[in-house]
Amino acid sequence: MSATLYYFDGRGKAEIVRLTMAAANVPFTHEIIREKKQFETMKADGKLLFGQLPLVEYEGQLLVQSGSMVRFFASKGNLLGSNEQEKLKIDILFEGTRDFNNFFMSYGFNGFNEVLDNAKAKALPKYLPIYNSLLNKNGSTGYLVGSKMSIADIGLLEVVLTIEELLGEKELEPYPEVQNFLKNMKSNDLISNYLKSELRPRKNDEKYVTEVKSVLY
Amino acid sequence: MSATLYYFDGRGKAEIVRLTMAAANVPFTHEIIREKKQFETMKADGKLLFGQLPLVEYEGQLLVQSGSMVRFFASKGNLLGSNEQEKLKIDILFEGTRDFNNFFMSYGFNGFNEVLDNAKAKALPKYLPIYNSLLNKNGSTGYLVGSKMSIADIGLLEVVLTIEELLGEKELEPYPEVQNFLKNMKSNDLISNYLKSELRPRKNDEKYVTEVKSVLY
Structure with a gap:
């Protein structure tokens, strides 16, 4: 059964949903919201419970709230x-x-370099040692918990991909377990196919x- | 099996956990963090995975992240x-x-009246009609989904109790279903016993x- 994701033409709060659908092998298409009128129509039609995007339509259900x-x-x-x-x-x-990924969520909206400087000062030195150590403790599985992929891995992947792209892979060098994790996750067919796709x-x-601003304000 | 909650002497990010433990009939005690030294010791002992409170100790497990x-x-x-x-x-x-409750989370930290004014202007008119309508659609069960209590109800209860206490019950008058909901939730023994307790x-x-500031900064 295919899903339809409604969101702006970017990653934002929808990216963790896309990555999860990809890893869960749930096919989806993307309806890009570019104009205020589209957004207002969706709201008027009662499709957005809290008046917010992203929305996913799936088997006649209207899903909102990215965590859900x-x-x-x-x-x-x-x-x-x-x-x-x-599970816990x-x-x-x-x-x-x-929490880690939130440091990058406003990239471009609160400046570009400003967001990266803040993330580099506050988020990387806080979270990367923690996740590096967790990966180390879980042994050579390549995952954070147990011996197979979970949303913990997908969540970490999102932010590590962002760090690699926006700050450079050099930032990951002090964290060899995170580097291995990234390599391992990228070698997964479902993830890799998604990342290469349109x-x-x-x-x-x-x-x-x-x-985005022209749609929202 | 009893749980121990570690948090400041206030509601904050722990209150939803307290309400859920109460509703799930999980007995708990409270270790109040009043001094920076206590907090630093907990971090040094590796008890706080992300260096943040609240923490719950339960059957030898260290739980962090209030949503989890x-x-x-x-x-x-x-x-x-x-x-x-x-479930969905x-x-x-x-x-x-x-999201609704977050409008009140900084009460006192970003001013008192300022936080209430902002919540009154932006959060109440957005969320109260939505939840009133959802309660209405779910009929006379007194709950948001199905015919028994869920975390959706507990989450709504937290914020409606806050509105009643900080803004006055008058704010709820345009939303009779929310008023009935509040009355119904308060009449639950587990909830009522918790709310009356120390x-x-x-x-x-x-x-x-x-x-709180003296502990954190």
């Missing part, structure tokens, strides 16, 4: 853990990646920021 | 929904209450704000 979407599609792809202990750990580590949006640029 | 804790204890109390559809809806409506912290005041 992640958990919903992850349950279909068995990405939430195999027992109570794993995966949930906690996933939430940590959301469904993966480009990084935020001036054009994107202007377009 | 809520889902963990809610699963023990069957507060997550009975089938896939309910409850997750979405719970996340919406977090475990329910007082609302934020100058003393609390000063104490």
Whole structure:
């Protein structure tokens, strides 16, 4: 069953949903919102429960709230853990990646270099040692918890891909387990196919920021 | 099995965890963090994965991230929904209450009246009609989804209690379903016993704000 994702032409709050759908092997198409009129029509039609994007239409259901979407599609792809202990750990580590990733969410919206400087000063030295150590403790599985992929890995992948692209892979050199993790995740066919596809949006640029603002304000 | 919650002497990010443990009938005690030294010791002992509070110790496990804790204890109390559809809806409506509640999270930290004025202007007129309508659509059950309590209800309860206390019940008058909901939730023994207990912290005041800042900074 195919899903339809409604979002701006960028990563933002939808990217973790795209990555999860890709890893769960849920096919999806993308309806790009470029104009205020589209957004207002969706709201007027009652499609957006809280008046916010992203929205995913799936089997006649209207899904909002990115965390909820992640958990919903992850349950279909068995990405939430195999027992109570794993589920708890995966949930906690996933939430940590959301805090980490939030440092990059306003890239372009609160400046470009300003956001990166702040992330480099505050987020990388806080979170990268933690996740490097967690990966190390979980041995050579290549994943954060247990021996298979989970949303904890998908969440970490999102932010590590961002660091690699926006700050350079040099930032990851002090964290060899994170480097191995990135390599391992990229070698996964479902992830790799998604990242190479047209469904993966480009990084935020001036054009994107202007377009989003014109829809929202 | 009893749980121990470590947090400041206030509601903050721990209150949703307290309410969920109460509703799930998980007994807990509270270790109040009043001094920087306590906080630094917990971090040095490796108890705080991300260096943040709240922490819950439960059966030898160290739980962090309030959303993860809520889902963990809610699963023990069957507060997550009975089938896939309910689980999805409850997750979405719970996340919406977090966005709603966030408007009040900085009460006292970004001023007192300033936070309330902003919430009154932006959050109440956005979220109260939505939740009033959802309650209406779910009929006379008194709950948001299905016919029993879920974390969606507990999340909404937290913010509606805050509105009642900080802004006055008059603010709820245009939303009769929300008023009935509040009355219904308060009549639940587990909730009512918690709210009357010493475990329910007082609302934020100058003393609390000063104490939290002295621990964190």
